[in-house]
Amino acid sequence: MRIGFIGFAGDCLISGQLDLQGERLTDHLNAQPLVSLDAAILEGLAGGRVEAATFTIERSQLCAVLATGPRGATALRIPTDDRRIQAQIGPYAVLGRYHGLVGATSLRSFSEREPMVPLTDATIAYVLDGILEVRDAPVLIVNRDLATWYRDPDDVDAGDRPGRSAPGSRLASRNSPRRGSSAARPSSVPKTSAR
Numbered sequence: 001m002r003i004g005f006i007g008f009a010g011d012c013l014i015s016g017q018l019d020l021q022g023e024r025l026t027d028h029l030n031a032q033p034l035v036s037l038d039a040a041i042l043e044g045l046a047g048g049r050v051e052a053a054t055f056t057i058e059r060s061q062l063c064a065v066l067a068t069g070p071r072g073a074t075a076l077r078i079p080t081d082d083r084r085i086q087a088q089i090g091p092y093a094v095l096g097r098y099h100g101l102v103g104a105t106s107l108r109s110f111s112e113r114e115p116m117v118p119l120t121d122a123t124i125a126y127v128l129d130g131i132l133e134v135r136d137a138p139v140l141i142v143n144r145d146l147a148t149w150y151r152d153p154d155d156v157d158a159g160d161r162p163g164r165s166a167p168g169s170r171l172a173s174r175n176s177p178r179r180g181s182s183a184a185r186p187s188s189v190p191k192t193s194a195r
Contacts, residue, residue, distance in 0.1 A: 003069040010090045016040035029116040063090040067139035087150035096122030
């Protein structure tokens with residue numbers, strides 16, 4: 001099945017057409033280390049735009065993806081609990097609802113999931129060409145491996161400063177750039193390649 005794709009990489013927004021392999025986009029992303037798109041458009045966060053007939057990006061470079069396509073088989077759905085979660089994933093601030101098995105929606109269970117995790121009732125905020133953009137989505141799939149931090153925004157012990165996490169709720173990415181480093185600043189040229 002062919003679906004529209006909108007992704008958020010560390011330095012650009014990516015849109016195009018994806019041949020979905022699997023029942024849901026989350027399943028496809030967790031099963032495939034590479035994401036190949038047709039009719040791709042890359043829009044640099046710092047400006048600039050590139051169009052390519054085909055484009056491939058590693059899943060590990062995707063911070064988030066807007067969920068599109070089918071929701072999966074109704075008969076396979078199970079009861080879940082949800083909990084609000086706030087995260088910083090690359091240059092994107094994310095707020096949404098994380099769903100897990102009843103009784104298993106702790107931040108620890110979030111850290112034990114596959115890398116691409118769907119959040120419902122989500123909001124993603126980022127700066128595009130110097131302007132703050134805030135986008136709501138029914139479902140946003142986030143790459144928890146790229147999260148600099150995440151927390152329960154309703155947890156009073158987590159502190160009231162952005163970026164401060166409650167003890168035990170922090171997930172440090174192996175590749176997270178240090179604050180103020182040049183790697184933390186988006187460039188106008190995407191670090192991914194069109195083919």
